Structures are given as structure tokens and as C-alpha cells.
Amino acid sequence: MAPAIMLAADAPRLSSANTGFMLICSALVMLMTPGLAFFYGGMVRVKSTLNMLMMSFISLGIVTILWVLYGFSMAFGSDKGSIIGWTSDYVGFSGIGKTELWPGYTIPVFVFAVFQLMFAIITPALISGALADRVKFSAWSLFLVLWVTIVYFPVAHWVWGAGGWAFKLGVIDFAGGTAVHINAGAAALGVILVIGRRVGFKKDPMRPHSLPLVMLGAGLLWFGWFGFNAGSWLGNDDGVGPLMFVNTQVATGAAMLAWLAYEKIRHGAFTTLGAASGAVAGLVAITPSGGAVSPLGAIAVGAIAGVLCAMAVGLKYRFGFDDSLDVVGVHMVGGVLGSLLIGFFASGKGQSDVKGLFYGGGLDQFWKQCAGVFAVLAYSLVVSAVLAFLLDRTIGMRVTEDEEISGIDQAEHAETAYDFSGAGGGVIGSLAASALAATQSKKVDA
Template sequence: MPPGILTLADGLAEKATLSPANTGFMLICSALVMLMTPGLAFFYGGMVRVKSVLNMLMMSFISLGIVTLLWVLYGFGLAFGTDTGGIIGWSSDFAGLGHIGLTQLWGTTTIPVYVFAVFQLMFAVITPALISGALADRVKFTAWALFIALWVTVVYFPVAHWVWGDGGWLFKLGVIDFAGGTAVHINAGAAALGVILVVGKRIGFKKDPMRPHSLPLVMLGAGLLWFGWFGFNAGSWLNNDDGVAAVAFVNTQVATAAAMLGWLAYEKLRHGSFTTLGAASGAVAGLVAITPACGAVSPLGAIAIGVIAGVLCAMAVGLKYKFGYDDSLDVVGVHLVGGIVGSLLIGLFATGGVQSDAKGLFYGGGFGQLGKQTVGVVCVLLYSLVVSYVLAKAIDLVMGFRVGEDEEITGVDQAAHAETAYDFAGAGGGTTARRTTALGETPTKKVDA
């Protein structure tokens, strides 16, 4: 988010003129970010086995329901209300979003409060959905829904205030996070690791094949994420007046392309093949890494960030086998590591000529910005990791976080949703057909499907 414009001074009194162009731009960006959650559902859904597809889709979709209502009731107020000690915000006008004028502007921007609120809502929705990929195949749907409600309340809303809220302590420190490297990706990645430590490994982890059931679905999801991410990043400047949003848009495309190529190059050298899963994962790694940096670096810097993130994330996904934690769909390897890479590299590649005058080490800024970025990364990571572990442990003690062994083996789709993603009845077994002759119908005959 742009520094210096998220202000609640004078009780949100209008400080600028409503811009229909910027309002329309931000509504489109909000819709693009909303599309990312179904895109994520497809991306994750394709990566799991057939018996868990619907559950994986639902773990993302349920976030649209739960987080939306909590955001309206109190989430927006906690994240962007009047600051208290740099830790949390609150404004009674934001409770229920019922005391906001239709044309009341957000701080010194040219967009209404309602538009800013719905744009930020979409960030709040997708962040817990990101965590779900680490828990595929083995958690209770009710426990997951409860975790979402608790987690956004005590982790996401406060962290969003730290990073983007006027008066938030990381905001005041000068940590640059254009669109969510800390608040979204490190936050979700660290939370995923915390919950994994509670729920444990899938049955058959490192023994049974757990390959993606539909790589076309993975590619579709990655494509939707890439498309929606332009709203995620470019929209985070909250206007389209000065060219910063355009730079963020370009850097998003450039870094994503570079990360995809970097991942594929590593994959070819390490494993001997260019895979579609690698291309999709590399693209997402690039999107993650450029998210905090897209308003601070040049396109050349974006290329560097993309390549570095693509290679490091490709290396990181194998750590779960070395250290023995079962991150089902590599949320830690992609989102946590990618978020760390992108956030820290701002301290090297920030040009000082786009969103702010803060410069990185390679542009004569010394180690100052790198130090600030490191503080932001470490604090968000530790807070999310510890609190997420505690929340998951509490849920596990009260109601159990994990499904039973029989349900896990049979498939969470049947156990939790009483459905299956695909109907294989008759597949490979033939279909019944009738042949008609001049004399009439013959008895039925089995023919290949």
C-alpha cells in the first residue's frame, strides 16, 4: 500500500475529490483479487489425489463466506481503524460498515471507503485459503472452518494493521510491503508450518505415491492466479494517476515470467525434465516474491527477484522430505520462502524512484532498508508461527483437528462432503448398447466405452 495516504485524521474527513476513474479501477482490481481464491482452489485441487479434490476446493471457498462476514462485522475496523499503540486499530464507524457515507473518501485517496474496504476484504479472504494447501487430505472441515475464523481474528487482522494501517508499528518503521509479502505470504506460510506441526503427516507420507491427479487443473488455477494478481499488485497503489500502478503491473509480469524460467532451469538440471507442475509452481513463486517489491524496484530488479525466487523456492520444496514435515502442496516452500525472498530483496534492489525514496544496498541506500525488511520478516513469521500453532493445538484438544484414519484412507471428500469429484461408473468397464437390425432389436451387448 502507498505510504502516507492511509490516514484517519479528522475522522476520515474528505481530503480529495472522488475520482470515478480510480473508483472504477479499484472495483475491477477488487474483482480480480476475488477471482484469485477460486483460482487457488483449482490450483490446489489439481495437485491433490482424486479422493480429496472437493475438500480442497471447499477449503478455499469456505474462506469467501467466513472471512467476508467477519470483515464486515469487525475485521475492517481492527485492521484499518484508529491505531492503538501500533498494534491494532478500531473505529466504531467501521463495525458492520453501517456508518460510512456513500461518497466518503478513504483518507487522502480519491476512492470511497467502501471501495477500499472491499479491496482489502479480498486480501483477507485469500490469505487463510493459502494455508489450506499444507493440510490436504487429512483435516476435519469443521475444524478448518473454526481455525479460519480464529486465525483471521487474532493473526491476520492485527498483522494487516502493523503493515498497512496508519500508525501500525511496521508501517511507521518504514517496512516496505506493497501488496502483502509479509501480511499475506509470510503470514500464511508460517501459519501453515505451525498447523502442520500439530496435525502431523499424511498416512503414507514418503512411502505412497501422492501425485497430482489433474495437471490441467493445476495449470488453469495458476493461470487464474496470474491473471488476478495484476489486481492484487497494481491495485494496491489505490489509484492510477501517477504511473506507480503501471510499474507494479509490469514488474508483476516480468518477475513471474523470470521465476517460471528459473524454476524450470533448476528442475531440468536437478531432475532432468521440464514439468508442467514446475512451470505452474515457478509462476506462483514469482508472483509471491514480487508482491512486496513491485512498487519499489525496476523491471530489471524484478527479473532478478523472479529468478532468485524461482530457484530458491524450487530448492525449498524438497526440505519437507529432509526435515520430515508434511507440507502437502508446498505452502511453506513457495509462500513462506517466496515471501521472505521478495521482502528481503527490497533491501537490495529498491531504486528509490517509484513508490518512495527508500533505496536498497545496490542503489546507494546502505543496509538501512534491508535491516527494516528483516525486522518485518522475522516478526511476522514468528508471531504467525507461534499463534497459529497455539490455535491449532487448542482446536485439536477440544474437537480434534484431524479426520480418523479410516476416513483419511477412504477420502475426505466422502467423509466430509458425501460427494466425489468424478463419476467413474462404467469407466473402463464398457457400456450397454443395443443393435437394431432389419428384423428388430437384438439382445443387449457389451461394447467398449
């Protein structure tokens, strides 16, 4: 039989097991966005809690609709010049049959599309953590529409679309080191360089208001990340998905321990915020690399990311850019590390036979990883900064200074996260309400 001819009996058939597995993974990835909302929501001050939650939640609505209308077609349609995709049948999902299989796999196109949708939803939500306390919700929503259209959909095609230039070059990105984390982290840096710092940055205390919420969010992210990573192999037939599952757990644990060790040496304490941030740094770093490295390699990737991301989050104070919740330090730096370390730790026994430098493969894969990493970083940084500049000069990106000081929740959403008027009831409740009002009044006067 000629290689180009495939008999009907040889063609992939719909697998109920893989289909069910991928639907569960899709649900796990969806859960990551509310998890991110809690993670970010706990890290901000009380007066910004609801706004932080909403900046993540709104992505569930906006990106879902855009994905169905044209996003899936742009990201995974037929290749156009190695830059973008387009398939008319994918527009509005109008030409997709319910049992039509994703080419080369045993799952329906609908299942692949909804799994990738969850990636498209969480990626711009990651950016929001850098912009806490100061961005108009309407401006953020419009930025989200423009950013996923101009940045995320094309970059997803570069990295994962058949015919995308990075895909053809051989850049390894198992589940989103470039397309998700570097993309979002670079975008965050581009936007904050345009919109500037929060009022009181480096002067006023801006500590997390609820570390239990942060830990809850980190736990939900860790849980959902198993679907994010293991599901990205689109099946469960050859052991690569289980390898990625194991490496996800191993790298995350190593990164958390490494971050805490650095924190103890540098600052003298093991903090809950450090544990949560270290875990996320490990999850970010293993996302592109986990299918290519061994479990021992995953320990190395996680430990390196834990220490270097912990060091990176302090750079905002040295260089004066206000990355509110360390999106640049964790997601951009972690994504860069995880992607580049493939060039050193790829074992040749995972998703492919590609070997890194430490396994006798030379630096060939490292240079390919560099091409993907720095192209995505530069593109996202520049385009995101331009989008923020245009929006800031037209509709305005920031709330007023008075609104920022008094609280963006009340200004943008006419709500507050906590109602202290009923705290304890009676006299205690009245005292709590009076104390809150006095605190807010002092901040306004300041």
C-alpha cells in the same frame, strides 16, 4: 496558507476513474480464490479434490462476514498502541457514507474496504494447501475464524494501517509479502507441526491427479494477481501502479524460467507442475517488492525466487514435515525473499525514494525489512500452532485414519469429484466403476 490548513478546493475529490479501476481490481483479487482452489484441487489425489476446493471456497463466506462485522475496523480503524485498529463506525459498515472517501485518496471507503476484503479472504485459503487430505472441514472452518481474528487482522494493521508499528518503522510491503504470504506460510508450518503427517507420507505416491486443473488455477492466479499488485497503489495517477503491473509480469516470467532450469538440471525434465509453481513463486516474491524495484530488478527478484523456492520445497522430505502442497516452500520462502530483496534492489524511483544496497542506499532498509519479516513470521507461526493445538485437543483437527485412507471427500462432504459410473457408458462405464471400487477397497485394506 499554513501546512495544517486545507481548503475545500484542495481536498481530494471522488474519482470515477480510480473508483472503477479499484472495483475491477477487487473483482480480479476475488477471482484468485477460486483460482487457488483449482490450483490446489488439481495438486491433490482424486479422493481429496472436493475438500481442497471447499477449504478455499469457505473462506469467501466466513471472512466476508467477519470483515464486515469487525475485521475492517480491527485492521484499518484508528490506531490503538501501534498493534490494532478500531473505529466504531466501521463495525458492520454502519457509519460509512456511500461517498465518504478513504483518507488521502480519491476512492470511497467502501471501495477500499472491499479491495482489502479480498486480501483477507485469500490469505487463510493459502494455508489450506499445507493441510490437504487430513483435516476435518468443521475444524478448518473454526480455525479460519480464529486465525483471521487473532492473526490476520492485527498483522494487516501492523503493516498497512496508519499507526501500525511496521508501517511507522518504514517496512515496505507493497501488496502483501509479510501480511499475506509470510503470514500464511508461517501459519501453515505451525499447524502441520501440530497435526502431523498424512498417512503414507514419503511411502505412498501422492502425485497431482489433474495437472490441467493446476495449470488453469495458476493461470487464474496470474491473471488476478495484476489486480492484487497494481491495485494496491489505490489509484492510477502517478505511474506506480503501471510499474507494478509490468514488474508483476516480468518477475513471474523470470521465476518460471528459473524454476524450470533448476528442475531440468536437478531432475532432468521440464514439468508442468514446475512451470505453475515457478510462476506462483515469482508472483509471491514480487508482491512486496514490485513498487520499489525496476523491471531489471524484478527479473533478479523473480529468478532468485524461482531457484530458491524450487530448492525449498524439497526440504519437507529432509526435515520430515508434511507440507502437502508446498505452501511453506513457495509462500513463506518466496515472501521472505521478496521482502528482504527490497533492501538490495530498491531503486529509489518507484513508490518512494528509498534505495537499497545495490543503488547506494546502504543496509538501512534491509534491516527494517528484517524486522517486519521475522516479527510476522514468528507471531504467525507460534499463534497458529497454539490455535491448532487447542482445536486438536478439544474438537479434534484430523479425520480418522480410515477416513483419510478411503477419501476425505466422501467422509466430510458425502460427494466425489468425478463420477466414473457413466464413463463411456455401458460396459466401459461398468468396468471403470469396478476398477475404482477395487482400488478404494485395496487402500482401505492397506
